[in-house]
Amino acid sequence: MTRPIEALINLNALQHNLIQTKKIVGQSRVWAVIKANGYGHGLLRVAKALNQADGFAVASVEEAVTLRQAGFLHPILLLEGLFDAAELRLVLQHRLDIVIHSQHQLDWLLSDTIEDPIHIWLKLDTGMHRLGFNDEGLHQALFRLKHHAPHFKCHLMSHLACAEQVHSLNQYQHQQLITANERYQYSLSLANSAAIQTAPHTHLNWVRPGIMLYGAGILKPHTQNFKPVMTLVSRVIAIKWIAEGEGVGYGQTWQATRKTCLAIVAVGYGDGYPRHAENGTPVVINKIRCPLVGRVSMDMITVDITDHANDIHLNDPVELWGEQLSVDEVAHHANTIGYELLCGITQRVKIKELTQDAI
Secondary structure, three states, rough: OOOEEEEEEEHHHHHHHHHHHHHOOOEEEEEOOOOHHOOOOOOHHHHHHHOOOOOEOOOOHHHHHHHHHHHOOEEEEOOOOOOOOOHHHHHOOOOEEEEEHHHHHOOOOHOOOOOOOEEEEEOOOOOOOOEEEHHHHHHHHHHHHHOOOOOOEEEOOOOOOOOOOOHHHHHHHHHHHHOOOOOOEEEEEEOOOOHHHHHHHHHHOOOOHHHHHHHHOOOOOOOOOOOOOOEEEEEEEEEEEEEEOOOOOOOEEEEEEEEEEEEEOOOOOOOOOOOOOOOOOEEEEEEEEEEEOOOOOOEEEEOOOOHHHHOOOOEEEEEEOOOOHHHHHHHHHHOOOOOHHHHHOOOEEEEEEEEEHHH
């Protein structure tokens, strides 16, 4: 028997989540964000399941070329644009949409005579202060594009900094983008997953759902409408009793306050399980929630099953996150976010595709 850690990928759930997203955004078109290897779920696997999206958004030319070589004809948007002038050849060859967020990218774009039309998404920095032109820089960039390449198709976009919460910056950023576009009337894109769920006025022409497509980062009142796509599972590989006062794991960061039954599970930070998951982080063994105790090691975790010692046995199934336990809840106990856990699954974890009926 091989090491039992697996990531089960429910592609029906992924398709379901896209349908739910489309219901929320109505007439807005959908860039399905599938960067970072489809948020750890597999780039081509995810793209195939999300075939009904209006386009794909990725972080690099390499990701885009992989999609094109696999036969995907959708619009593909490079969210960070060009990393050097040489990539422009691949953009033209593979008919990619590109974000332009800075003067040097614009210089690269206009340094050669381009006869083919390109969809350009000019990025306005409305408050995230990461990438993007200020208002004056945006207008200068659009002037240059109209003068040197009038056949380019221009659009505007920005990125919300505080969409997960009620924050005055959200309305300010929205208004900044709307105001910048008053003289142009271009297509607009602003809303990420959180804004799609909480701020309908930000949906505009194109939305950019990422984490919500994978069934994480779901906010009220939408929690019942989305399904987790990845379920990380393993099995109990040992069971043992320890006495009151004895410690567990590296550094002995947890001591038993009673005679305690422990289940050892084959998963650790070498698989992508968060090393900083605290004592008490929930784990589901044989459909029973139990607390993690002691430090996470590279290959194993230790779980207190004392209250269920008669119900849990060697080789019982363990869910680390997924159908029964939200990845966001586990991330909270590790002082991180669900994005990091999903993207952090390592190569030694076996990937298994499931249909909804198989779960």
